[in-house]
Amino acid sequence: MNGQLSRRSEVLRSASEGQRAWSGLWVTLLLAILGFLVIYPVLMLLLGALTDTNPVVEGISLSRLSVTNFLTVLANPNVAEALANTLIACGGGTLIAVAIGLLFSWIVVRTNTPFKGFIAAASILPLFAPPLVAGVAWAILGSPKTGLINTMFKWMGMDWRVDFYSMWGLVFVFGIYYAPYVYMFTASALRNMDPSLEEAAEISGASALATLFTVTFPLIMPAIVSGMLLSFIVMLGIYGIPAVLGAPTNLAVLTTYIFKLTNWSPPLYNTAAAVAIILMVVTSLLVFLQQKVLSGRSYTTVAGKAFRPRSLDLGRWRWFTFGLGIVYLLVVVVLPLLALIVAAFRKFMFIRDVASLFDVRQYSLMHFYSIFDNPLTLRSIYNAVEVGLITAVVGGALAFAIGYTIHRTQVTGRRWIDVISTLPVAIPGLVVGVAYLWAWIGVPGGLYGTIWILALAFIARFMPDTVKSLSTSFMQIHRELEEAAWVCGKGVFGTIRTIVLPLARPGVIASMTLLFVLAIRELGSSLFLYTSNTMVMSVLLLDYYEGGNLGKTAAFSLVQTVLLGVLIGGANWLSRGAAQGSVARTG
Amino acid sequence: MTARTFTNIAAAAGIAGLALTWSGVAQAQEFGSPELIAAAKAEGKLVFYTANFAEVEQQVIKAFNKRFPEIKVEMVRAPGGQLITRVKTEAAAGKLIADVVDHSDRALMQPLADMFQDYAPPNAADYSPESQIAPQLWPRVTLVWSIAYNTELVKNPPKTWKDLTKPEYKKLTGQVIAPSGGTTWTRVMFERQVLGEDYWAKQAATSPVLYPSGAPMSDSLVRGEIAMGPLLYNAIYPKQKDGAPIQIFFPPEGAPVNPYATGIPKTAAHPNAAKLFLNWCLSKEGQTFMIKELGNLTSLKVPPAFPEGFDPKVVKVWFPKFDEYVKLQAAWIADWNKTYGYAQ
Numbered sequence: 001m002n003g004q005l006s007r008r009s010e011v012l013r014s015a016s017e018g019q020r021a022w023s024g025l026w027v028t029l030l031l032a033i034l035g036f037l038v039i040y041p042v043l044m045l046l047l048g049a050l051t052d053t054n055p056v057v058e059g060i061s062l063s064r065l066s067v068t069n070f071l072t073v074l075a076n077p078n079v080a081e082a083l084a085n086t087l088i089a090c091g092g093g094t095l096i097a098v099a100i101g102l103l104f105s106w107i108v109v110r111t112n113t114p115f116k117g118f119i120a121a122a123s124i125l126p127l128f129a130p131p132l133v134a135g136v137a138w139a140i141l142g143s144p145k146t147g148l149i150n151t152m153f154k155w156m157g158m159d160w161r162v163d164f165y166s167m168w169g170l171v172f173v174f175g176i177y178y179a180p181y182v183y184m185f186t187a188s189a190l191r192n193m194d195p196s197l198e199e200a201a202e203i204s205g206a207s208a209l210a211t212l213f214t215v216t217f218p219l220i221m222p223a224i225v226s227g228m229l230l231s232f233i234v235m236l237g238i239y240g241i242p243a244v245l246g247a248p249t250n251l252a253v254l255t256t257y258i259f260k261l262t263n264w265s266p267p268l269y270n271t272a273a274a275v276a277i278i279l280m281v282v283t284s285l286l287v288f289l290q291q292k293v294l295s296g297r298s299y300t301t302v303a304g305k306a307f308r309p310r311s312l313d314l315g316r317w318r319w320f321t322f323g324l325g326i327v328y329l330l331v332v333v334v335l336p337l338l339a340l341i342v343a344a345f346r347k348f349m350f351i352r353d354v355a356s357l358f359d360v361r362q363y364s365l366m367h368f369y370s371i372f373d374n375p376l377t378l379r380s381i382y383n384a385v386e387v388g389l390i391t392a393v394v395g396g397a398l399a400f401a402i403g404y405t406i407h408r409t410q411v412t413g414r415r416w417i418d419v420i421s422t423l424p425v426a427i428p429g430l431v432v433g434v435a436y437l438w439a440w441i442g443v444p445g446g447l448y449g450t451i452w453i454l455a456l457a458f459i460a461r462f463m464p465d466t467v468k469s470l471s472t473s474f475m476q477i478h479r480e481l482e483e484a485a486w487v488c489g490k491g492v493f494g495t496i497r498t499i500v501l502p503l504a505r506p507g508v509i510a511s512m513t514l515l516f517v518l519a520i521r522e523l524g525s526s527l528f529l530y531t532s533n534t535m536v537m538s539v540l541l542l543d544y545y546e547g548g549n550l551g552k553t554a555a556f557s558l559v560q561t562v563l564l565g566v567l568i569g570g571a572n573w574l575s576r577g578a579a580q581g582s583v584a585r586t587g
Numbered sequence: 588m589t590a591r592t593f594t595n596i597a598a599a600a601g602i603a604g605l606a607l608t609w610s611g612v613a614q615a616q617e618f619g620s621p622e623l624i625a626a627a628k629a630e631g632k633l634v635f636y637t638a639n640f641a642e643v644e645q646q647v648i649k650a651f652n653k654r655f656p657e658i659k660v661e662m663v664r665a666p667g668g669q670l671i672t673r674v675k676t677e678a679a680a681g682k683l684i685a686d687v688v689d690h691s692d693r694a695l696m697q698p699l700a701d702m703f704q705d706y707a708p709p710n711a712a713d714y715s716p717e718s719q720i721a722p723q724l725w726p727r728v729t730l731v732w733s734i735a736y737n738t739e740l741v742k743n744p745p746k747t748w749k750d751l752t753k754p755e756y757k758k759l760t761g762q763v764i765a766p767s768g769g770t771t772w773t774r775v776m777f778e779r780q781v782l783g784e785d786y787w788a789k790q791a792a793t794s795p796v797l798y799p800s801g802a803p804m805s806d807s808l809v810r811g812e813i814a815m816g817p818l819l820y821n822a823i824y825p826k827q828k829d830g831a832p833i834q835i836f837f838p839p840e841g842a843p844v845n846p847y848a849t850g851i852p853k854t855a856a857h858p859n860a861a862k863l864f865l866n867w868c869l870s871k872e873g874q875t876f877m878i879k880e881l882g883n884l885t886s887l888k889v890p891p892a893f894p895e896g897f898d899p900k901v902v903k904v905w906f907p908k909f910d911e912y913v914k915l916q917a918a919w920i921a922d923w924n925k926t927y928g929y930a931q
Contacts, residue, residue, distance in 0.1 A: 348826075373649075532636070546799065
C-alpha cells in the first residue's frame with residue numbers, strides 16, 4: 001500500500017508546471033461554483049436575518065444591519081413555542097423510528113422469519129412517499145370528527161377515538177415514515193457484525209434476549225445513534241406532514257412557521273430569515289454530533305466478509321414477527337393508500353357511517369376531471385420532470401467532478417471543496433428555499449422566476465448525498481486500473497473518459513436517477529422559488545390542499561404516487577440492468 | 588302560392604335574416620369589435636390571477652370557452668393577501684405574467700392602479716359608479732355573505748348573525764380569518780359596525796376553527812369538521828346544488844357585499860385575449876351566468892337576475908363606505924387578530 005502511494009506521488013511530482021497551474025484553475029473553478037451555489041445564498045440569508053429592509057421593495061441594502069431584528073425574533077414567544085414543538089415532535093418521532101427500525105432490522109437480518117425479503121422491502125417503502133401526500137392521507141384517516149378510523153370504531157361499537165390533529169399524531173406519523181433511515185443503518189451494521197462475541201455470551205449461559213441487550217445492541221450502538229441523528233435531522237426540515245396535521249389546532253413547528261411568515265400580508269421575509277437561521281443552527285449541532293459518532297468509521301462497507309451473521313431460530317414465534325411485518329406494511333402503505341382512494345373518488349367527504357362508505361352512488365370521477373381540466377396540472381408535471389432532469393444531469397456531473405477531485409486527486413484545496421459541498425447537510429430544504437429567495441429576489445431580471453433557480457436550489461440541497469453516492473460508485477474501482485492508464489500516457493480526462501466512467505456507469509446512473517426522483521418530490525425548497533410559470537407538481541399539490549378541496553387533493557396525490565411509482569420502478573430497472581452489464585469490480 | 592303569401596314569406600324571411608345579422612352584429616359588439624375578437628383568437632391564451640375560488644372560476648372559464656373555445660385560460664389562484672404579495676413580488680422582479688388580475692380587496696388594489704392599463708368594457712355605462720375605485724379596475728365579481736350549516740349535524744340551527752355567539756354552539760363554528768382578503772375584511776367591518784363592538788369577543792368565545800379562506804372552510808363544513816359558520820354564498824351554494832347536506836340562509840341583520848377589483852396589467856403578454864375575457868365576464872351574459880350558476884351578485888345598475896334563495900325584497904344588502912374601508916382596515920384587522928388569537 002505504501003509502495004503504491006509513493007509511486008503515485010512520484011508520478012504527480014514529475015508533473016509539469018503547466019499541469020500544476022491547470023489543477024489550480026480547476027480547484028478555483030469548483031470553489032467558485034460551490035460558493036455561488038452554497039455560500040452566497042447562506043450569506044444572503046444571514047444578511048436578511050440581520051436587517052429589516054424588505055428585499056422586494058427596497059432591494060438588498062447593507063446600511064441597516066443590526067442584531068435587533070434577530071434578537072426580537074428570538075424573544076418572540078411564538079418562535080419559542082414553534083421551536084419547542086419542533087424538538088418534541090422530532091424527538092418523539094425519532095424514538096418511534098428507532099424502535100421500529102431496530103426491530104425490523106433485527107427481524108430481517110438476524111432471525112429466520114419467513115418472507116424476509118418482503119419485510120425488508122416493506123421497511124424501505126415509506127421513504128418514497130412524499131411527506132405532503134402522507135400528511136393528507138393521515139388527515140383523512142385520523143381526523144377526530146370525520147376520520148375514517150373513528151368511523152370504523154363507531155361502527156364496531158368501540159368507544160376509542162383517535163385524534164391525529166395533535167402532537168401524538170405528528171409524532172406517530174413522523175415515526176413510521178422515517179423508520180427506514182434507522183433501518184438502513186442498523187441492518188447494515190447487524191449484517192457486518194462479528195458473531196463470535198454473541199457466541200461467547202451464549203456459551204457462557206446467557207439467554208437469547210440477554211445476549212441481545214447486553215452484547216448485540218451495544219455493539220451496533222454507533223449505527224443506532226447515527227440512524228437516530230439522521231432521522232431527527234431529516235424530520236427537522238419536513239414541511240408537508242406538520243402543515244396538514246398541525247394546521248387545524250394551530251400546532252406550529254419551525255418549518256410551518258417560516259412558511260406562514262412569508263405568506264403573511266405583507267410578508268415578513270426578515271423574520272422568516274431569522275427563524276431559518278435558528279433552524280439551521282439546530283440542524284448543524286446535530287450534524288456535528290453525528291460526525292463525531294461516525295468519526296473513525298468508514299462509509300463504504302467491506303466486501304468479501306470472513307464471517308456470516310448468526311440467524312436466530314424463533315420457532316413458532318417467527319410467524320409472530322412475520323405478522324409484525326404485515327401490520328407495518330398495512331399501517332404505512334395500505335391504509336393511507338385506501339384513504340386517498342376513498343377521498344379521491346368520493347363526491348363529498350361527508351361520511352355518515354360505514355354503510356355510506358360502501359355506497360357506490362357516492363363515488364365518481366369528478367375530482368379527476370376537475371384537476372385535469374385545469375391546464376396547470378399537466379404543466380406542473382411537465383415542469384417537475386424538466387427540473388428533475390436538469391438537476392439530475394447538471395447536478396450529477398458536478399457531483400462527479402467534485403467527488404473525483406476530493407477522493408482521487410491530490411490537488412491542494414480539495415479539503416475546502418469537501419467541506420463546502422457537505423455544508424448543505426446542515427441546511428434543511430425549506431431554509432435552502434428561503435436562502436435562494438433572498439439571494440435572488442432583489443436582483444431584477446435575475447434567476448428568480450425561472451426554472452433554473454429551482455434546479456440550482458435542488459442541486460445545492462442534494463449535493464452531499466449525490467457526491468457521496470457517486471464517490472462510492474467509482475471508489476470501488478481499484479486504482480491500479482487508472483494508474484495503468486496513466487503509465488500508458490493518458491491524461492486525467494482521458495482516463496476518466498475511457499476507464500472510470502464506463503466501469504462506474506451503473507453507479508452513476510443509479511445516483512442520477514435517485515437525484516431525479518428526489519428533485520421531483522421536493523417541496524420545501526420549491527415553496528418560495530416558484531412562480532406561476534414554473535409551478536411544479538409538489539407545489540400544486542399543496543395549492544390544491546390549501547384550496548380546501550380534499551377530494552381534488554387526494555386525486556392529485558394518487559396521480560403523483562402512481563407517477564413516482566413508475567419513475568422509481570423504471571429507475572430501479574435501469575440501474576439494475578446496467579449493473580448486470582458491468583465488468584471488473586474489485587473490492 | 589299566391590303572390591301575397593310569397594311576399595309575406597319573403598318579408599318574414601327578410602326580417603328574420605335581418606334580425607339574425609343584427610343580433611349577430613349586436614352580439615359581436617356586446618363582447619368587442621371583430622378586430623378584437625380576431626386578435627384575441629390569434630393570441631390563443633391568457634393567464635388569469637384570481638382571489639376567487641378555483642372551482643367557481645373553473646366553471647366561469649368553461650362558460651367563456653363555450654362562447655370562445657379557441658382561447659385557453661390558465662388560472663392561478665391564491666387567497667387575497669397572498670395574491671397581492673405574489674403580484675407585487677413578480678412585478679418587482681419584472682416577471683408579472685398575469686394578463687388579468689382579479690382581486691377581492693379594492694383597498695389593496697387601489698394603490699396599485701397605475702400598474703394596470705386603461706380599459707373599459709362595451710357596457711361600461713351599465714355599471715354603478717360607486718363600485719369602481721379607479722378607471723382601470725372593474726367589479727368583475729360581486730360576492731355576498733351568508734350563513735350555512737350542516738343539516739346532518741345541527742338539529743337547532745342558527746337563524747341570525749347573533750345566533751353564532753350562542754354558547755351551545757361552542758366548538759361547532761368556523762370562521763375565515765379577517766386578514767384573508769377583501770371579502771373577509773368586509774365581513775368583520777359589518778360585524779363590528781352593525782352587530783356591535785362586543786360581537787367579535789362573543790363569537791370568539793365559541794372557539795371557532797379558523798380557516799385561511801372560504802374554500803377549505805366550506806369543504807370542512809360539508810365534511811362535518813365544523814357544523815356552521817358564515818361563508819360567501821358562492822363558496823357554499825355550488826356544493827348545496829350538487830347535493831351536499833347543507834342549508835344556507837341570509838340573516839335578517841344584513842348581508843355584507845364585496846365587489847372585486849379586476850384589471851389588465853400594462854405588461855400583459857396577451858392583452859386582446861384579456862380584454863375579450865373581461866368583456867365577456869362583465870357583459871350581461873357573463874354576469875347572468877355567474878349569478879344563476881354560482882351564486883354571485885352583480886354591480887350592474889340593473890341586475891339581470893338574482894341567485895336562487897336570494898330574495899331582493901327581503902335581504903338587506905350592506906355595502907361598506909369605501910373611505911372607511913380603506914382607513915380602518917389595518918387597525919381593525921389587528922384588533923380582530925388579537926381577539927381571535929390569530930397571531931404571527
